[in-house]
Amino acid sequence: MTEQARRKQIVDAAVAVIAAEGYAKASFGRIAKQAGLSSTGLISYHFANKRELMDEVVRTVLADFTEFVLARTDDVAGPAAQLRAFIAANVEFASERRTHLVAMLEVARAEPGDGPDPVLEADLRGLADLLRAGQRLGEFRDFDADVMAMAIRSARDGLLLKLRTEPDLDLDVYTGELVTLFDLATRRTP
């Protein structure tokens, strides 16, 4: 088995365990079992230490997530439409790749680095820029873009929480509700 494939296998198992049982219980033992490995030594063989594995979990999911969202917002014209697309993309990712998103957020929370949280940055930076652009164009009203960005991101995390107990949630409805909510909250009132 190739190095790359094995690392991916381990990262996938880690994602599954973290999403299912939480970061605290994601020991090498459980991850190895989930991956069907014969020993935790194999994880240590492929990752220098636990932090390296967890960093790779974050890196992998974050790249995936970023690409996913960008692909769905890139060619959209106008701030309001972009915001709608952004929210829809987030909801879609949260449902389609729920375990990945949950695992990434768990790791980011449990292992805060020294500097700013890269996951949080990735979530907020582009979004706040989008909002500010909309304000400059006069499409959005004059709110605090950072607060609004955090509210939007947090609403997506709320969906993650709901999906835990209600996996059959109607996502189209949820998307529509959030889109309307933040459309009303951001648009310049006549």
Added chain:
Amino acid sequence: MTEQARRKQIVDAAVAVIAAEGYAKASFGRIAKQAGLSSTGLISYHFANKRELMDEVVRTVLADFTEFVLARTDDVAGPAAQLRAFIAANVEFASERRTHLVAMLEVARAEPGDGPDPVLEADLRGLADLLRAGQRLGEFRDFDADVMAMAIRSARDGLLLKLRTEPDLDLDVYTGELVTLFDLATRRTP
């Protein structure tokens, strides 16, 4: 020392440790040290096991939180004003008793019970009812009350996250932003 006082001392120490270092690192050893106890045996003496201690952490903070919010929303007239008061109360609690709120949410996340999460319930139940009442009275537009409630709660958690890195945040501004946001998002448009 009375039984009750001792339990409170331990719970307070647990809250402090969890908020400062996270649930994962909140071992009996660290909690005992924080409380100035001479032995972790004392914790085991007063609590059947770790889960019991953590349950009491949740119970204590949740009661405190519920009372705090109720006291600030009870005598307010009208759904819109109640919603504003609710948001303001949440922001206030999140800043004044940040460690308590953080600890409670950490425990709830790390040790999910079998049934529905009581913390989540407490956050959402009353809020959703408030929103539905406003809809019945015609003050609020026709949104999904559960989704809106979750968005409001999640926005408060976003504030908690922001407070971790920006403890000197201007709370009045934050409150104002959130109040306006959800006022626009909920009100019946003319």
Added chain:
Amino acid sequence: MTEQARRKQIVDAAVAVIAAEGYAKASFGRIAKQAGLSSTGLISYHFANKRELMDEVVRTVLADFTEFVLARTDDVAGPAAQLRAFIAANVEFASERRTHLVAMLEVARAEPGDGPDPVLEADLRGLADLLRAGQRLGEFRDFDADVMAMAIRSARDGLLLKLRTEPDLDLDVYTGELVTLFDLATRRTP
């Protein structure tokens, strides 16, 4: 069992294991077995980590050794007689408390601290001073005191090595040989 007694028991077991099997094989497991403990956790309970245990081994034996030698050299008059007493004391300690001395030297070699080796210092400092005093008094010839001190100490370590394979060595003979050797090597020739 009292803290102090338990620590002593563990240190003694560590000394025995190190002397018998070498520092490299002196794992907590073997030490616990030697001491008749039920678990290595007990060692960790009494010593913060392995280095702490080993430091205590060195500290204990070194204090013992220093006291032993001082008691046998203190009230001796004249450099030549003091040197003879010093050598005799070293040989005696090396045979009576062979395991202690071996263990101390093993640890000192395996875990070199940042600064100068305290064991080496203890061995050489007083001895070199003694030699220099003898030179000032005209009893000793004009050699390099540091080189001579090291040679004397090394000769004692040679005895330790010999004792490993020949435990029934005639110590009186050995002492006599070393005393004569260094007497001739140090005395001012007529």
Added chain:
Amino acid sequence: MTEQARRKQIVDAAVAVIAAEGYAKASFGRIAKQAGLSSTGLISYHFANKRELMDEVVRTVLADFTEFVLARTDDVAGPAAQLRAFIAANVEFASERRTHLVAMLEVARAEPGDGPDPVLEADLRGLADLLRAGQRLGEFRDFDADVMAMAIRSARDGLLLKLRTEPDLDLDVYTGELVTLFDLATRRTP
């Protein structure tokens, strides 16, 4: 690459690692890295097990050392002169090939075989013979040749220790001191 060259490369790397970090930390991993090998498997391919590698380390250095000393003592006439040459050769080897000597002694100490230590034998055998020959010729006084041999060998090990912290030691001085020391200690007094 030829079998022999590969083995030599590995032995050299082992010597370097052992001298620099001690036997305890001389794992196959570190040795492979030092040698620039891509896998520890290569070491296992060329040596049946770790002991075999270490035995070869000892064998290699010992042959080198023996040849070195013999070359410098062979054509010297007279026991006293031979002793001087022996000491000088030991000091020279200890400084010129310090890592080799240190590594050999480390291995011999850490992995004592069942029978007599071949390293010790090699050090002492010829030396004691030399001393006894001098006694028979009447040039040396009547000491215990084994004790004297051990003292001489030990003095050289003392130099090794000193070189660790004082690599710029003046070796000519050191040689002179030791030569004089043992000249006085061995010669027949008038």
Added chain:
DNA sequence: CATGAATGAGATTTCATTCAT
């Protein structure tokens, strides 16, 4: 010959919990 993935044992350390005093 060489590679590098895999294995399983063993190391130190942390921890919740028990229990005699």
Added chain:
DNA sequence: GATGAATGAAATCTCATTCAT
């Protein structure tokens, strides 16, 4: 009630060795 020593499980990490390619 309180203390603190003791226990044994579990965690991460290192290592020599094996083996398919």
